[in-house]
Amino acid sequence: MAPNDSQTALWPAPTAAGAVAATVHVPGSKSVTNRALVLAALASEPGWLRRPLRSRDTLLMAAALRAMGVGIEEGVGTEKGSGEFWRVIPSGLHGPATVDVGNAGTVMRFLPPVAALADGPIRFDGDPRSYERPLHGVIDALRVLGARIDDDGRGALPLTVHGGGALDGGPVEIDASSSSQFVSALLLSGPRFNQGVEVRHIGSSLPSMPHIRMTVDMLRAVGAQVDTPESGGEPNVWRVTPGALLGRDLTVEPDLSNAQPFLAAALVAGGKVVVPDWPARTTQPGDRLRQIFTEMGGSCELTEYGLEFTGSGAIHGIDVDLGEVGELTPGIAAVAALADSPSTLRGVSHLRLHETDRLAALTKEINELGGDVTETADGLHIRPRRLHGGIFHTYEDHRMATAGAIIGLAVEGVQIKNVATTAKTLPDFPDLWTGMLGSDGA
Template identity: 80%
Template sequence: MTETPALHALWPAPLADGTVHATVTVPGSKSVTNRALVLAALAAEPGWVRRPLRSRDSRLMADALRALGVGIEETASSSSGDGSGGEAWRIIPAALHGPATVDVGNAGTVMRFLPPVATLAAGDIRFDGDPRSYERPLGQVISALRTLGARIDDDGRGALPLTVQGGGALEGGVVEIDASNSSQFVSALLLSGPRFNQGVEVRHVGTALPSMPHIRMTVEMLRAAGAQVDTPEAGGEPNVWRVSPSALLGRDMVVEPDLSNAQPFLAAALITGGTVTIPDWPRRTTQPGDELRRIFTEMGGSCELTDAGLVFTGSGKIHGIDVDLSEVGELTPGIAAVAALADSPSTLRGVAHLRLHETDRLAALTAEINGLGGEVTETADGLHIRPRPLHGGVFHTYDDHRMATAGAVIGLAVGGVEIENVATTAKTLPDFPRMWADMLSGAGA
């Protein structure tokens, strides 16, 4: 499957020569795009996904669904009557079938959301991916699917690579799962649940769930597709989600901008005391990235939602923060980068699960910021950051897109920072170097 080159060219992170003033149009949400693709593929009728993210992760999801027999037609532009315009994908459901091989790359949504889908296919579906994908947690999804009636051959690893022996249907029912390492375990079962004969009842039995906003996103999107979902928030049992068996509707969905991917651009305004506008920022959303408004304001900025989008302005000062990031763990690398430049220490808590992401993000952030002269200490569930004068050097990314953007953020204020493998940002943010250069040149301001 996909191999990662041993050596990567170094990208000199641009140093800001003044305040940043720019309008940055952020591509669509990966989390929304990949959930929308799965739901559309399982629907009883064709549907549309408009303004999808075109990145490595979404391409892997689309290619995987095509391998299972789903039709995905990409158009350069379309109109849904809501003024959305832009690129659109028409999804044409079909009887899922194998044999097929799915390359998950290092995409958590693909490696976790698609094995449940594969149980509904007729034939064997093999899953493989990047070397790092073999190390990422998947055992809870595998064991849950077996409890629900699936046949899966993983040679006892509880991880990739594996083969789902699809029977064309899955009985479903009640299953207990420890999703304390990833909320994606719950979302994976819920997304395919309407197509299981008995639906699915997922009971989380572990410690606190991380990234709850992503489960709420899954639930809202299921309901929008016509599924009946009972949740703890709706008066149900704590840590229990039920999806009834039903046909899913083919919907016309417009994907929101990826708010988490807006983070480095908002950080640029905070660090330089400038202003960055992100068009189409939703007034209501389940995306965890919306918390950036609160967190970066507490760290020294101010923001306003306007007809032009979110307008964020830095004050020229960066304050340390003590914050629980358990629901928004994906924001940790960018927050750590800003905290390393603050005027007081920061403590980032509730993110022990980041040790199991694209890389061990806590160890990686500690090593790379300290390598530039910082003082970062790992805690049991996060990081403690004491700002120190930083210097240039190589910032390694570990094939992790959020490490790359975190390094770029530090490079705005520290000369001589070189990012190893900045191309890894293509996982969710295509053409990041160009977007970064355009921002610094004031494009769209």
């Protein structure tokens, strides 16, 4: 497949001419939006998602659910500030249907269990990179729970789930050390399985635990009964009781991980960035940025309006375990490359299996701008050096693109290849970025 113009285009990353002073309205959370779509599709009554994220990943999720028979109506609220909404109308899930997962981990992992509940075959396909991403945890588990899946023994896409209209469910052991989404995928559909589901993780350390906590919180909010290790259950075991799910009226939180480049801008250039509607309590991994970026030289205040983050222009290195918040690694690595002392980022070996091998990609791209980054067994070691301009490749990875933009604030001549890949989770990133810099953007 020939690349389109956006994939080959170079975007000159703007350099900050001075301190930033901006309020950035960050779009809704992809993680919340896609979980909410699945739960609403499995509910016993209609539900509402207000201010959902409209991005490639979430539109793929909505299109996939529509293909399986779910009604999703789009509209705009008339009340001040209510914004866009999606009304989700559950119906009998059915095939035949074909689902395009793109390169969205949530779509390729959350929907095969839903497809097992459908009546008829559901085929899953996607971008070439999606064939390389691990899916065996979900496939193997669904087979144990009673599903019939054709994947030609690959443990990956493309595949077909032959839905029988119901699934037995029950206990299953999985190794989710390569992706916490394996656990979330089974939990989200678990209330609709005849016996519910008991998921026992038997591998090494489990990454991205905040995302599993998000899944559990959202399940409980729609009436599911979930027992977890945190609620007194066995370590590494989650149980979901079978039962009907309620329709909800949910307002989606801003995507805190997508706030990262804007907060980083205050660290790199100095000044203040305000992100409205930052929640006081959340399971989003991006909330860790308040702590991490403060350790790296910034300061923040959470007000009723949102988060105010201030940087002095001085950036300090950090030694940090990012195992629970791996998606923040590219942005932290970009900031660390501009710091006044070395940094070590640990606990993120699973990033080699993300949209791209993020550890290899960050090492190569920062080093080609004159940096000194080395891969470790489970992360990166970054020694700051004077950087120069050049092409920053993104590997069709949205977080690589925003990492390059962060470096470009301090380094003239950085050109981002295929900045359009940010549409995966952060539509209109280039406009948001230049808007943040205002007249100060060079």
